[in-house]
Amino acid sequence: MKNCKVIARCWTCDSEHDITHLGITEYGVKCDKCGGYVVSPSGKIQSQIIPAVKVFEFDDGEQHWIAAETQEAAEKYFNGPYDGYPEYTVKEVSREMLFKPCITSEDSRAPVSLAQIIFEHEAAFPDCIACSVC
């Protein structure tokens, strides 16, 4: 799996912490927000593997899903070399939606999720990972 990071939720305040580079034997890791535990003294964590980049949905009559670190980077990529690109709207795809299998393409029989596409994506970001016309 590529382009992923591991997050863990604080047991006390539920805030999110990136533990991708945390050593596997680091127990008793505290939350910098509330002082509660992100990793309990006995090693318990509430973790999830998520895409390392965000996904922005662009709508200019068609839909394009562009994965990037930031919205600014995604918009720069979307606009390309053209000034005054025709009107579009852009919104960040929520975490929950990233994991919903909703994208179909010619070479996939079952719909896949945007997260799944990112985990298998070879090229660098920002990049268009899906669109309604391809």
Ligand SMILES: [Zn+2]
């Ligand atoms: Zn906390």
